[in-house]
Amino acid sequence: MPDDTPEFSAVTGDRASRPISRRSALKAMGLGGATILVGASGAASYRVFDNGVLDAGSGAPYDAWSQWRDDDSPKGAVGAAILAANPHNTQPWIFHVTDRSVDVFADPSRDMPAVDPYRREHHVGLGCAVENLVLGLGARGFRAEVKWLPDPADETYVAAVAFEPAPVSTSSLHEVIGDRHSNRGPYRAQRVPRTVLEGLSAHVAESPDVQLRWLASDSDREAMSALILEATEAFIDDRGQSEESFSWFRNSRDDIDKHRDGPTLDAQGFSTTTLTVAKLLPASSRSAGDRFWLDQTRTVHTATAAAYGIITVPGGDHVTDRLQAGRVLQRIHLAATADGLALQHMNQVTERIDRERQLGLPATFAPRLQDLVAQPGRGAVVAFRLGHAIRTARPSPRRPLGAVIR
Template identity: 60%
Template sequence: MTAIIDPLDADAGLLREPAIAPPADETGSMTRRSMLHHVGVGAATVIVAGIGAGSYRVFDNGVLDAGHGSAYDPWTNWRNDPTSLGTVAAAILAANPHNTQPWIFHVTADTVDLFSDPSRRAGTLDALEREHHIGLGCALENLVLAALARGFQPDVILLPDVTDPTHVATVRLTAGNKVPSSLYDAIGDRHSNRGPYTATTVPADVLSTLGSVTAGLDGVDIRWFTTPADRAALGALVIDATQAIVDDVEQSNDSYTWLRMARDDIDTHRDGLTLDTQGLSPVILALAKILPATSRTAGDSFWLNQTRTVHTATAAAYGVITVADPADPTLRLVGGRLLQRIHLAATVAGLGLQHMNQITERVDRDTQLGQPSTFGPKMEALVAQPGRHALSTFRIGHPVRAGRLSPRRPVSQVTR
């Protein structure tokens, strides 16, 4: 079995002059990182597989069947079930931090209760569980849209049990009219897009339409960063925060825990961050899968480099969700609902979106360690909205290539 991949593909050249350091692998063997460095320099055509160990890794790591298999089935069957359980099938497709899928659902014919799963926290990377709660808010938004589309009138009660902080929401479902929506229809097409975006700007009226989806969501707002100076300043702070995370061994370790490099790991866990979702060109992606798995530090270098040369370099605009108090669990949940809405609206508009929370991850880490905040005051100066603080950050733009599916645990595994 042979697959021929042409690196002259439109943007394979993106990594032709990477800033990553040359191979420093102690064994001297070629790693994914070093291949990413060297690839494209001379080759006109790369032939993947064919014989020997290469073909084993092609199959082992899903080079030829990315986005297929049971770990990806939830993306195809989420509309099928018209009952209350069907709302969960839509909820689990939401954006969520590090694809930890931090949720548990209790479902009856006329209620869905959403719980946090504490075993799915991201440790020091999400030191104050901010993103954990935002991700639950994202799932709640999909659930509400799915309830409306199925003819339920959803009544959302946030944090209904003061004695149980893991009980995030109760959604009561009463009979109503079916309310389909373009946002609902976009649930299965929304993916994080970590690839390059084109130089085309996103017009102000498009951003303002995206930011206007706040109906019923109190206490959350959005601040757009669109001018070159604004974008450069925020991008530089994101890069500095990425470096700080990479330099913090505990944060780096807690991030690495959620990387799923091998297809077996994806099929077993059905969660975490995969190579498919890193926004790489087809040829780089295929090579990255075939070569031996990268180490934590090499992965960090790759991430830092992508942040510098792709994510911040090609961001057409940034959005920052702001709130009065980022520690308030209600505002985190409502902010998550807004983020998910914006991401769905961006999908409808054909825009790519990538969450980029390195700055607030460092803000919370400093708080956890009881040390002066390096990034908090700088971020507040950029947001420049008295009394408001950054809850969550993302970049947006016209993507060069489509985002790819990330794995999901099935409904049966997250319902009790």
């Protein structure tokens, strides 16, 4: 797949006619000429080393992506579980492995109280991990049975995944566990056929309480894009959400090596050139990062979304429903990967809905999302965009198994 493609494109426009220059891209990043000169005058070689310019996606923080099949035992399936999508790459999980089950616990120290005050995404991410775990156990010759919230006295004990020997069961979903990444780059001006969307919807069938709503028409996509943009602005205007989000961003290779979590520059979907320049420059401030995120959301993420998907559950507030929604979300992301499609989770709207509720603010987003989803009695849990990628996504770091198996 070509990499040094123009930074920006639009589903409805001509990709080649809409590139913006690197200069404007850097300006949009809040990085002016002065900082570029500093980089060019000697600090650059230090940044090449310090910021991992030459080793994007390699080294110990990325080992999990190549080692997830190495161990045939049930414990090895945890290596698949930790590759799951999860909010802000907080990896909010702890696993306990016995000879009959893998118990999955939430790690409350990895909460995001301003971004995710009701732990909606936290629980969805745990559901994603359980899906990979079940697929990983199946491929190792173990049939798994999931019991959600097995101990009412311990809310962190989210799932007991009991297993017993069975014939090996592999699937196309299992095969792409190590290839699935969140793709935040531009997507092609190419619609996803309705039959393909319906094929992805089939993965919801196993979970009767979970439903998937596609927004693929021009008017639905425009309405969702507008809502996402407005929610992004509200998010960055909210100091608590902005600061908390920024605190998880890993700006240097040192940070990545130390924490092995959080979003990184490598995972932002940039071309190689932009990524290299961004890494050479001094780290962005929070406000410059926020402005850049808003700009990317406007000119890349929403502008090139071929379709949006929204996962809903009854009511929207039950932990079990969210865990189940996470399993479905992970299946859809894996199925999209197997179909050669790109997917980016986009949850600014639900994050603002929860934040308005937490702060007792008027509900400005909830009724509009509800109207768009048009499923009375059901609540949106997570949303994502889908399309044909222009660039391959790069992997994000993972903590080692030793840090999450206890």
